[in-house]
Amino acid sequence: MTSLDDLPIRDDLRGLTPYGAPQLDVPVRLNVNENAYRVPxxxxxxxxxxxxxxxxxxxxxxxxxxxxxxxxxxxxxxxxxxxxxxxxxxxxxxxxxxxxxxxxxxxxxxxxxxxxxxxxxxxxxxxxxxxxxxxxxxxxxxxxxxxxxxxxxxxxxxxxxxxxxxxxxxxxxxxxxxxxxxxxxxxxxxxxxxxxxxxxxxxxxxxxxxxxxxxxxxxxxxxxxxxxxxxxxxxxxxxxxxxxxxxxxxxxxxxxxxxxxxxxxxxHSDAMLSRVDELRTQRDRIVDELTALGYRPYPSDANFVLVGGIDDPRATFEALLERGILVRDVGLPHTLRITAGTAAETTALLSAMAALRAE
Missing domain, CATH: 3.40.640.10 (Type I PLP-dependent aspartate aminotransferase-like (Major domain))
Incomplete structure (x- = not known):
């Protein structure tokens, strides 16, 4: 079968990989900054x-x-x-x-x-x-x-x-x-x-x-x-x-x-923005509670938080995934990016992070 290397693609595209994040079927998906709430x-x-x-x-x-x-x-x-x-x-x-x-x-x-x-x-x-x-x-x-x-x-x-x-x-x-x-x-x-x-x-x-x-x-x-x-x-x-x-x-x-x-x-913008307000609350909760646990989350005006103070991001990513929680390793040293989810999803995330910190 012909491989990508055999095709006459542009020289500046050779060796590149397509953009994308992992799409895994897990209970808590907090990796691609989606709105955690379904359309009402x-x-x-x-x-x-x-x-x-x-x-x-x-x-x-x-x-x-x-x-x-x-x-x-x-x-x-x-x-x-x-x-x-x-x-x-x-x-x-x-x-x-x-x-x-x-x-x-x-x-x-x-x-x-x-x-x-x-x-x-x-x-x-x-x-x-x-x-x-x-x-x-x-x-x-x-x-x-x-x-x-x-x-x-x-x-x-x-x-x-x-x-x-x-x-x-x-x-x-x-x-x-x-x-x-x-x-x-x-x-x-x-x-x-x-x-x-x-x-x-x-x-x-x-x-x-x-x-x-x-x-x-x-x-x-x-x-x-x-x-x-x-x-x-x-x-x-x-x-x-x-x-x-x-x-x-x-x-x-x-x-x-x-x-x-x-x-x-x-x-229905008013109804949709009320859900946004709920997600802002969960984002701030992530910042406050992870700070109390000794992590270093950065201030955020988005629906996600970049969390610093993580000694081994890859190991933490894998440990969270084993618990059914998918976050994003964006390649910045000692950080993971975590999307704000529903109250229940945030609770699961915070409980898992607390357990990992204790370990």
Missing amino acids: EAVALDIVQQLARALPDANRYPDREFDALRAAFAGYLGHGLQSAQIWAGNGSNEVLQHVLQAFGGPGRSLLSFTPTYSMYPLLAQGVGMRWVPVPRADDFTLTPQAVREAIAEHDPDVVFLCSPNNPTGTAIDLETIEAAAEAARGIVLVDEAYAEFAHDRSRTALTLLERHPRLLVSRTMSKAFAFAGIRVGYLAADPAVIDALRLVRLPYHLSALTQAAAVAALR
């Missing part, structure tokens, strides 16, 4: 009804401009945003890919501050961009000065700022984001995939869009709306940016069923 029954029923209305017309192509969905996103985000400022795709990764296809490419560079979301360099590679990783401070924070210096040194075409940051949970303050927008000559995108889980939801880069036409703010429905299996991401930006993204999207890229499901879910 009332919300699911509304979505099913919308799908039933859309399905008979599936012989026709969907609304190419997904006008109803863009209006729904604008209403959800607020801040005076209009439909013309909204874009969407099949998950926020596709939205980020659109941005790099429009504003990146060969001979251009993408800068971000590491450790950060591991898809960024893969997306850059996919469009032939140069990836420029700039290390964060030891506590994973960023300052306006550090951002300005990095942009001045590397002169990137695109800057990605993940806030709250994955895998550390670190929020980036608005002063630092504005410093990046002022210093960069190109595009600055703030990836707010976990924004709904922040301690202060009002501290969003959406408030800066009016002053900075090359600033973009991306979001996802995977986390707060428990839509990881549906795949809907979106961003807000100047209308001219949205026009640029139209140049690179595939025709009719959002199916009619995806659009119908997302519009229905957005009608």
Whole structure:
């Protein structure tokens, strides 16, 4: 049988492995930052009804401009945003890919501050961009000065700022984001995939869009709306940016069923955000109780916690897995990343961590 090495793939793809995390059937899955709660029954029923209305017309192509969905996103985000400022795709990764296809490419560079979301360099590679990783401070924070210096040194075409940051949970303050927008000559995108889980939801880069036409703010429905299996991401930006993204999207890229499901879910944003509040409580519980046990969890504004103070992350990962608990080893020394789960899942996690500490 032909192997991958025998195929005429691009030279820069040779030796690489696909992105992915373990998909194991265990009782407590806290490894990929999913929303621990199922879609509420009332919300699911509304979505099913919308799908039933859309399905008979599936012989026709969907609304190419997904006008109803863009209006729904604008209403959800607020801040005076209009439909013309909204874009969407099949998950926020596709939205980020659109941005790099429009504003990146060969001979251009993408800068971000590491450790950060591991898809960024893969997306850059996919469009032939140069990836420029700039290390964060030891506590994973960023300052306006550090951002300005990095942009001045590397002169990137695109800057990605993940806030709250994955895998550390670190929020980036608005002063630092504005410093990046002022210093960069190109595009600055703030990836707010976990924004709904922040301690202060009002501290969003959406408030800066009016002053900075090359600033973009991306979001996802995977986390707060428990839509990881549906795949809907979106961003807000100047209308001219949205026009640029139209140049690179595939025709009719959002199916009619995806659009119908997302519009229905957005009608229930209050119900979905109440579940987010429960997960924020469990996240803070993880921080507090693991601190009391002698671990060193980092402050988090996301739905997960990066836990430091672990002597042997691989051994701890395996020991938790033996107890039916799946977490994530992100490769940072002496750490594991743990997603906030339900109250019962959090109790199981904390009990297991206490037992391992005692051993």
